[in-house]
Amino acid sequence: MCGIIGAVTESAIKPVLAGLGRLEYRGYDSSGISIVINNEIKTRKVQGKLKKLKHILAEQPLDGEYAIGHTRWATHGKATLINAHPHQCGQVSVVHNGIIENHLQLKQQLLQWGHILKSSTDSEVIPHLINHYLSLQMTQEEAIERTIRQLKGSYALGVLINGVEKNLYAIKQGSPLVISEGNDGAYMASDAMALGRDINKIYYPKDNELIKLNADNVQLCNASLNKKIHYVNNTYYENIISKGKYSSFMEKEIFEQVDLLSNAMSKQQASSYTAINFTKLNKITIVACGTSYYAAAVAKFWFEKYANISVAIDIASEYRYRSPIITDNELTIFVSQSGETADTLAALAYAKSKKAQTLALVNVCNSSIAREAGFFFEIFAGPEIGVASTKAFTCQLAVFYKMCIEAAKQRAFISHTELRKLASYFQLVPYLIKKVLKQSSDMKRLAKKLSTYSNVLFLGRGIVTPIAQEGALKLKEISYIHAEAYAAGELKHGPIALLDEQMPVVVLAPKDSLTDKLLSNIQEVQARNAPVFIIGDACIREYINLQEDEFFELPSIPESILPFITVLPMQLLALYCAQALERNVDQPRNLAKSVTVE
Ligand code: M6R
Numbered sequence: 001m002c003g004i005i006g007a008v009t010e011s012a013i014k015p016v017l018a019g020l021g022r023l024e025y026r027g028y029d030s031s032g033i034s035i036v037i038n039n040e041i042k043t044r045k046v047q048g049k050l051k052k053l054k055h056i057l058a059e060q061p062l063d064g065e066y067a068i069g070h071t072r073w074a075t076h077g078k079a080t081l082i083n084a085h086p087h088q089c090g091q092v093s094v095v096h097n098g099i100i101e102n103h104l105q106l107k108q109q110l111l112q113w114g115h116i117l118k119s120s121t122d123s124e125v126i127p128h129l130i131n132h133y134l135s136l137q138m139t140q141e142e143a144i145e146r147t148i149r150q151l152k153g154s155y156a157l158g159v160l161i162n163g164v165e166k167n168l169y170a171i172k173q174g175s176p177l178v179i180s181e182g183n184d185g186a187y188m189a190s191d192a193m194a195l196g197r198d199i200n201k202i203y204y205p206k207d208n209e210l211i212k213l214n215a216d217n218v219q220l221c222n223a224s225l226n227k228k229i230h231y232v233n234n235t236y237y238e239n240i241i242s243k244g245k246y247s248s249f250m251e252k253e254i255f256e257q258v259d260l261l262s263n264a265m266s267k268q269q270a271s272s273y274t275a276i277n278f279t280k281l282n283k284i285t286i287v288a289c290g291t292s293y294y295a296a297a298v299a300k301f302w303f304e305k306y307a308n309i310s311v312a313i314d315i316a317s318e319y320r321y322r323s324p325i326i327t328d329n330e331l332t333i334f335v336s337q338s339g340e341t342a343d344t345l346a347a348l349a350y351a352k353s354k355k356a357q358t359l360a361l362v363n364v365c366n367s368s369i370a371r372e373a374g375f376f377f378e379i380f381a382g383p384e385i386g387v388a389s390t391k392a393f394t395c396q397l398a399v400f401y402k403m404c405i406e407a408a409k410q411r412a413f414i415s416h417t418e419l420r421k422l423a424s425y426f427q428l429v430p431y432l433i434k435k436v437l438k439q440s441s442d443m444k445r446l447a448k449k450l451s452t453y454s455n456v457l458f459l460g461r462g463i464v465t466p467i468a469q470e471g472a473l474k475l476k477e478i479s480y481i482h483a484e485a486y487a488a489g490e491l492k493h494g495p496i497a498l499l500d501e502q503m504p505v506v507v508l509a510p511k512d513s514l515t516d517k518l519l520s521n522i523q524e525v526q527a528r529n530a531p532v533f534i535i536g537d538a539c540i541r542e543y544i545n546l547q548e549d550e551f552f553e554l555p556s557i558p559e560s561i562l563p564f565i566t567v568l569p570m571q572l573l574a575l576y577c578a579q580a581l582e583r584n585v586d587q588p589r590n591l592a593k594s595v596t597v598e
Helices: 013-026 050-059 103-112 125-135 140-150 192-198 234-240 249-255 257-270 290-307 342-353 368-372 391-411 416-438 440-450 462-479 488-493 515-527 538-542 559-580
Strands: 003-009 030-037 040-047 066-072 087-089 092-100 153-162 166-173 178-181 185-189 201-203 211-213 218-220 229-231 283-288 311-315 330-336 357-362 375-378 455-460 482-487 505-509 532-537 551-554
Touching: 003 013, 003 092, 003 153, 003 166, 003 192, 013 030, 013 050, 013 066, 013 185, 013 192, 030 050, 030 153, 040 050, 040 092, 040 153, 066 092, 066 153, 066 166, 087 125, 092 125, 103 125, 125 140, 125 153, 140 166, 166 185, 178 192, 185 192, 185 211, 249 257, 249 559, 257 391, 257 416, 283 290, 283 342, 290 311, 290 330, 290 391, 290 462, 290 559, 330 342, 342 357, 342 368, 357 368, 357 391, 368 375, 391 416, 391 559, 416 559, 440 532, 440 551, 440 559, 455 462, 455 488, 455 515, 462 482, 462 505, 462 559, 482 488, 488 515, 505 515, 505 559, 515 532, 515 538, 532 538, 532 559, 538 551, 551 559
Parallel strands: 283 311, 283 330, 330 357, 357 375, 455 482, 455 505, 505 532, 532 551
Antiparallel strands: 003 066, 003 185, 030 040, 030 066, 087 092, 092 153, 153 166, 166 211, 178 185, 178 201, 201 229, 211 218
C-alpha cells in the first residue's frame, strides 16, 4: 500500500525523490526520506503529499550516497507527521510497506527493554528491534534476520544502517520488492517503474532473501546470489510515467483504450486459451475486488449465455470467510490488475489450500497473484497509474471475451455462425471506442450539470448492469459524489423511495433486448420528479423528453460487446465530474492504487 525506495549511488537523493514521485500512486498520506550524511542518518518527513517534502529539501538540501524514501497510505496510525516513515532508532532507519500483525506484542517487549516508541504505526517496532539486536553485538545481518523471525504479517523493507559499515538492506515477505543494479549504483523499490530510466536490469527477490546493497555491489546475504535478471526497456517506462498531452493519468489511460484494445486483441490471439479444457468444467468461480469484480460480473453473463457454463462471482474479501464449496470440475479465476491486492491474494491462497484449479488474470506479470496461481493470462493493458482503473477493465473484458469464445467453441453450445459473429463483433470494439471518445465534449456538458448534485443513482439492465455499477464506483471514487447502482428492475423494491428533485438518475440505455422494459423504468423515475440523465441509443429520445446536456448518444452496438463500449461514457463522466469539482483525479483521498492490506 505504501511505496518504498532506496538507493546507493553518488547522489542518492535524486533517484529517491524521483522514485517517490512515481510511487505516489501507492499512497500519498505522508512522505519522508533518510540519508547518511557525515556519518549520521538524517531524516526528513512531511504529512501530506511529496511536493511538500520536495519543497523542504529544496530549501535545505541534503545529499549523500545512501538514502531511503517512503510514501504512505495510512493503515496503522493516522496520516500524521509522527507516523510518517522512515522510522529511525539510533543509526537504523526503516521504510516499510505491509502490515506487522503482532506489532502490539513486539511494542510491549521493546517497552520492557526501555525503548521509547513515538508513533502509533506497526512499523516503528522494526528499527527498534534491529537496533536492540545490534546493541547485543550481533552483526547487521544477524540483527535483521533475528528481527524478521519475530515479525508476523507482510512486509517489504528498506533498512539503512550506519555502523562501522554503511549498508542498505532489502527484504520482503508477501509484499512487492524489486532490486536493481545499474552502472552507477544499486537500487531497491516497490516496483520497477519507480526506478525510471536509471535501471536496465532488475531482480525480483524471493520471500525472506536478505539483500545487501552497498557501494561495491548487491549481495544476497548467506547464499550466493543466483539472480534471474529481467532486462528493462527504459524508454518504455519513460513513456509510461509521462502524462503526455493529458491533464491526468486517468484521462491518458481512458484515451489509450483505442490502441490498447487493437493491440491487446492481437496479443491475446497468441495466448492459448485452448490450454483450458472447458468441456470438463461444470462450474467457474471468479473472485476479485472493485473494478476487477465488475469485469467478473460481465464475464458471468458471457460464459453463461454463450458457453452454457455456470459461473459464480465472489468478492475476494468475503470468499475465504464463507466456506465456499469447491468442486472437482471447477475452475477458480482470480482477477486483479495489480496482482497484489491482499484480499484477492488471500482468497487465492485459500482456494489453493482446498486444491482448487486456479487461474489468474493480471496486468502485472511478476505480481504475487500471477506467481501463486496455477497459471495466468496477461491482460496487456500496460502499467496503469491512475488510481481509478479504466484501461485495465476493458483489457480484462477482452481476455474474458476471448476465453468465452473458446469455451463456446469447445462446448459446441452455439452455432458456427453465432461463433463467427461473436468474433467479428469483437473486431468492432476499437472503432466503437474511438467513436464514443470523439463525443467527449458532450459528456463534459452532461458532467457539468450532474456534478452539482451530491447523490446519484445509476441504473442498467442485463449485461450493462455491472457497467452501471462500475460507473457508480468510478464517480464516487474520484469525485466524492455519493453514487449507487441498481439493476433497473430493482428500483421499485426500495431505492425508488429516494427519488425526488435532488436525486438524479443516470440510466445506461443502449438498444438491446431489454430496451422496452428500461423505458418503463425511466418513466417511473420521471414520474417522481427525479432529474434523468441518459447514456443511450438515439431511439430513446423519441420516447423521453431530455435537454441537450442530459443525454449522451451511444452508437449502435451489438449486444455481446456492449460492456466494452458503454463503460467509456462512465469513465468520462467520472473524470469530468471530478474535474468540474476540482478534485485530484489521479490521487483521490483515502485511496491507493494497489490495496496490499486486508
Ligand atoms: O489491482 P486490482 O484489480 O486487484 O484492484 C482491485 C480494486 O482495488 C480496484 O479495482 C479499485 O476498485 C479501483 N480503484 C477502482 O477504480
